[in-house]
Amino acid sequence: MNVEKVTIVVPTDFTKVADTAVEHAIGLCKSIPNSEVVLLHIIGKEKEKAAAEVKMKEQSEKLTKSSGIKVGYEARLGNIFDDIGAAATDLKAKLIIMGTHGVKGMQHITGSYAVKVITHSSVPFIVVQERGFRDGYKNLILPFDLTKDSKQKLSLAINIAKVFNSKVHIIYPQETDTFLVNAINNNVSLAKNELRNNQIEFDVKMTDEKGNFVKQFLSYAAAKNADLIAVVNSQEMGFPEILAGTDERQIITNDAQIPTMIVNPIKSSLGGSVLFN
Numbered sequence: 001m002n003v004e005k006v007t008i009v010v011p012t013d014f015t016k017v018a019d020t021a022v023e024h025a026i027g028l029c030k031s032i033p034n035s036e037v038v039l040l041h042i043i044g045k046e047k048e049k050a051a052a053e054v055k056m057k058e059q060s061e062k063l064t065k066s067s068g069i070k071v072g073y074e075a076r077l078g079n080i081f082d083d084i085g086a087a088a089t090d091l092k093a094k095l096i097i098m099g100t101h102g103v104k105g106m107q108h109i110t111g112s113y114a115v116k117v118i119t120h121s122s123v124p125f126i127v128v129q130e131r132g133f134r135d136g137y138k139n140l141i142l143p144f145d146l147t148k149d150s151k152q153k154l155s156l157a158i159n160i161a162k163v164f165n166s167k168v169h170i171i172y173p174q175e176t177d178t179f180l181v182n183a184i185n186n187n188v189s190l191a192k193n194e195l196r197n198n199q200i201e202f203d204v205k206m207t208d209e210k211g212n213f214v215k216q217f218l219s220y221a222a223a224k225n226a227d228l229i230a231v232v233n234s235q236e237m238g239f240p241e242i243l244a245g246t247d248e249r250q251i252i253t254n255d256a257q258i259p260t261m262i263v264n265p266i267k268s269s270l271g272g273s274v275l276f277n
Contacts, residue, residue, distance in 0.1 A: 227259070
């Protein structure tokens with residue numbers, strides 16, 4: 001039986017947080033048959049390419065030898081906003097794992113830039129800060145609200161849960177309006193049915209109070225010592241960056257440094273794609 005190759009792309013700027021993203025990618029690949037990591041460095045000038053390739057070749061060979069996972073590399077001329085997603089698509093990647101330097105800094109992929117990069121990609125992301133891979137993604141947080149696209153992260157979370165035999169913690173906001181309650185309940189019911197059908201352990205919690213759902217589920221995730229938060233990007237390609245991504249930035253730069261899996265809305269019956277076979 002042939003097993004489809006799984007490629008995970010890791011954008012790198014040769015910083016500590018990029019190394020953490022590589023650690024996550026290699027850790028994930030160790031649990032996925034026929035998988036590989038491809039390091040991606042976006043350069044602004046053609047004259048920088050040769051030096052970048054020498055550095056990436058050295059890093060990829062060292063990582064392949066130490067991990068036992070195939071680590072390739074590619075240096076590409078362009079800009080991070082357009083070309084990270086484009087390169088991942090060209091490489092037929094199933095996932096991009098990217099480090100973020102939080103909300104500060106000028107030279108690196110900060111939280112605000114990360115949202116813009118994600119919005120320009122059809123490939124799902126896991127965004128990490130400096131927290132290492134540890135024992136994998138065994139505790140997953142699935143926030144569900146009335147957003148129609150909330151269910152679109154579900155199949156991705158199911159794939160991760162199958163790899164790590166994870167427990168999924170569903171959390172949803174407290175509401176009193178009948179329409180909102182029904183919309184949320186429909187999304188939560190779908191999630192519960194899919195998790196049961198895939199024999200994945202889960203629990204369900206409503207927030208303790210109304211208001212500021214993001215703050216409450218991040219606090220819940222920290223209390224659960226979660227390994228991964230799964231969300232759908234609510235921004236649209238081309239939306240002005242200064243106005244877009246406030247919640248997403250808050251989530252991916254959360255104080256507990258919990259990695260965030262984030263996917264752009266897509267049109268399908270379940271709303272996700274199969275990461276791993």
